[in-house]
Amino acid sequence: MGFRTDQIHAGVTPDPVTGAILTPIHQSTTFVQDSVDEYMSKGYSYARGGNPTVRAFEKKIATLEGGADATAYGSGMAATVAVMLALLEAGDHVVIADVVYGGTYRFADQFLRKFGVEVDFVDASDLDAVRASIRPNTRLVFTETPANPTLKITDLAAVSEITREAGVYHVTDNTFLTPYFQRPFELGCDIVVHSTTKYLDGHNATLGGAVVVNDPELHEKIAFARISAGLVMSPMVAWLTLQGVKTLSERMERQSANAMEIATWLEGHPKVERVGYPGLPSFPGHELARKQARGFGAMVWFEVTGGVEAGKKLMDSVRLWSLAENLGAVESIITHPVTMTHAAVPPEERARAGITDGLVRLSVGMEDVEDLIADLDQALSQI
Ligand SMILES: *Cc1c(COP(=O)(O)O)cnc(C)c1O
Numbered sequence: 001m002g003f004r005t006d007q008i009h010a011g012v013t014p015d016p017v018t019g020a021i022l023t024p025i026h027q028s029t030t031f032v033q034d035s036v037d038e039y040m041s042k043g044y045s046y047a048r049g050g051n052p053t054v055r056a057f058e059k060k061i062a063t064l065e066g067g068a069d070a071t072a073y074g075s076g077m078a079a080t081v082a083v084m085l086a087l088l089e090a091g092d093h094v095v096i097a098d099v100v101y102g103g104t105y106r107f108a109d110q111f112l113r114k115f116g117v118e119v120d121f122v123d124a125s126d127l128d129a130v131r132a133s134i135r136p137n138t139r140l141v142f143t144e145t146p147a148n149p150t151l152k153i154t155d156l157a158a159v160s161e162i163t164r165e166a167g168v169y170h171v172t173d174n175t176f177l178t179p180y181f182q183r184p185f186e187l188g189c190d191i192v193v194h195s196t197t198k199y200l201d202g203h204n205a206t207l208g209g210a211v212v213v214n215d216p217e218l219h220e221k222i223a224f225a226r227i228s229a230g231l232v233m234s235p236m237v238a239w240l241t242l243q244g245v246k247t248l249s250e251r252m253e254r255q256s257a258n259a260m261e262i263a264t265w266l267e268g269h270p271k272v273e274r275v276g277y278p279g280l281p282s283f284p285g286h287e288l289a290r291k292q293a294r295g296f297g298a299m300v301w302f303e304v305t306g307g308v309e310a311g312k313k314l315m316d317s318v319r320l321w322s323l324a325e326n327l328g329a330v331e332s333i334i335t336h337p338v339t340m341t342h343a344a345v346p347p348e349e350r351a352r353a354g355i356t357d358g359l360v361r362l363s364v365g366m367e368d369v370e371d372l373i374a375d376l377d378q379a380l381s382q383i
Pocket of ligand 1: 075076078101103104144148173176194195196197198207208209
């Protein structure tokens with residue numbers, strides 16, 4: 001089936017008892033067993049291990065990513081943590097892209113290291129650096145592209161080639177483009193992580209995550225980490241996300257078209273010094289972004305003349321845009337990464353990764369683009 005059909009129908013069948021077209025919210029901690037000998041015969045026992053509503057979402061995201069199976073989590077971070085718990089032990093080494101979601105950086109820096117895992121943050125867009133970073137005890141390479149917040153593009157197929165040769169896992173965070181625009185398994189990745197909080201839900205309604213794999217054995221390992229650590233998604237979140245995903249393709253198309261228009265407009269604005277959007281021919285990773293994904297996404301960053309103070313004034317002056325810390329939803333959001341999403345990343349690391357103090361990040365939503373541009377224009381006129 002095509003993506004638009006799958007995003008509506010995959011994983012979901014009318015309720016066999018009532019015919020309800022939407023998967024019911026199975027709000028139950030436990031599932032009654034027919035007999036001791038038939039334990040788990042219907043697939044469920046205690047909700048930390050699984051739930052029919054959550055399962056429907058897992059089947060849907062596995063289908064959309066083209067993976068073998070998926071597990072769903074209470075947050076995107078819980079998804080990343082489950083992968084790390086499942087695959088790592090003390091003495092192992094991991095390579096993590098130097099520009100990643102701030103929480104991923106923080107977990108690796110403060111917890112993996114605490115448990116005796118060696119961590120290297122490496123520029124994943126530099127293939128020689130990735131190759132050179134692999135050691136005999138390396139277990140996985142973790143990438144994110146476009147990366148949060150600079151949108152740096154990593155060549156997923158080339159990194160996968162390096163990891164395959166070295167016999168280590170390539171884990172990638174596909175939150176920014178979703179399977180509608182980017183298909184990591186087709187580019188050789190082993191594990192795909194999502195914060196479903198963002199585009200998959202798309203409505204600023206839920207916090208959730210998912211891990212998709214193309215190997216059933218790996219799925220079992222990760223599901224075991226999830227049940228052991230209690231990282232599971234709730235049935236209510238799964239239900240809301242199931243509804244959100246139905247319009248993923250249309251939201252991604254509209255939001256990325258809006259982002260392209262806004263980025264182009266910003267590039268021509270006299271008070272804007274630099275604009276970053278993978279869809280702009282001026283963007284360093286533009287050609288690679290075109291080659292490995294079907295769309296450029298809806299995240300944009302820019303820097304205004306007048307530095308940090310002017311940037312803050314701009315963010316305090318918008319009316320239609322919301323000054324907030326989420327991304328991916330239909331509502332347009334403006335963020336200051338240095339004080340908000342990436343505050344956990346130390347200043348030296350931020351400077352190295354290109355996350356400057358004056359960086360303004362936009363999550364472009366689905367409003368009329370003229371209204372979004374008019375609001376940015378009035379805010380820019382105030383600095
Ligand atoms: C938000 C985000 C996460 C973390 O997800 P939560 O649902 O907030 O825990 C991970 N990766 C990326 C790229 C994100 O944007």
